[in-house]
Amino acid sequence: MWRRRVGALLLRPRSSSIPTPSATHRRRHHLLLPVSVPDEKGPLASNVLLLRLFTSQAGADGGNPRKPFIAFVLGGPGSGKGTQCTRIASDFGFAHLSAGDLLRNEIASGSEKGELILDIIKEGRIVPSEITVELIRKAMESTDAKRVLIDGFPRCEENRIAFERITGTEPDLVIFFDCPEDEMVKRLLGRNQGRVDDNIETIKKRLKVFENLNIPVVDYYSSRGKVHKISATGTEEEIFGAVRKLFASLGFENFVFHKSRGL
């Protein structure tokens, strides 16, 4: 068990109210300073992140095996989080935990909680933290993966605080897929997977929730030097090229690449 039990018990729960986004948050969205792991603009390696990876409780190949390496994957609705996470999982051996999928599974289970979740998802709002964090916590406990992607969570500061309090841990890395709104809308309207929230009314609400509540989370982790921003325009392959570069720079081995070379 990797959780810091004592720490989690000592930390007092904070207010459950969702903070109102400040104008500063909105302005800073456009000034996000990613950690300079390789991207179009940055140098080829970030000593800061590498140091954190190898000194965190669990790194790519070392550290304390009780705590997995945790990457939060954030971005607006339709920015391609799920698509890229699937690729990262298969190429770099990560477990992929999608908060949205965990919630949809709860709906499919027919539970009472599921009915509440369905109403919230249809409205593009955020499910109460205790429900989502509990689902993520259980999913994390049931995997022995040393590397975990948490896709689409935390959605708001309240989610983030609840996760850190309940699990007693923080992400090692936050990937932020940055995509223009018109592109996200186009992708969602063309997704065609029968999702109850893929309609223009819900999409408009989700975009507002993203800007007002999710961006402050990105800003928070950005101020702590954990965010790597990746441009999410271009083809899936082009975007995955940037993702691949990031993980390679962090010391993660690419299984698919090695397999294709018979290594």
Ligand SMILES: Nc1ncnc2c1ncn2[C@@H]1O[C@H](COP(=O)(O)OP(=O)(O)OP(=O)(O)O)[C@@H](O)[C@H]1O
């Ligand atoms: N680079 C891309 N170019 C064009 N379409 C894309 C790209 N990446 C993903 N898509 C498509 O866009 C749609 C949304 O992608 P995806 O489901 O991965 O987004 P998401 O960020 O997980 O969205 P949500 O927050 O709603 O779960 C999907 O139909 C996917 O196939």
Ligand SMILES: O=c1ccn([C@@H]2O[C@H](COP(=O)(O)O)[C@@H](O)[C@H]2O)c(=O)[nH]1
């Ligand atoms: O942490 C979360 C994740 C998701 N939701 C709700 O689910 C939908 C769809 O989520 P995706 O991750 O985009 O699949 C989202 O709009 C929220 O309503 C949530 O409340 N908390």
Ligand SMILES: [Mg+2]
């Ligand atoms: Mg998704």
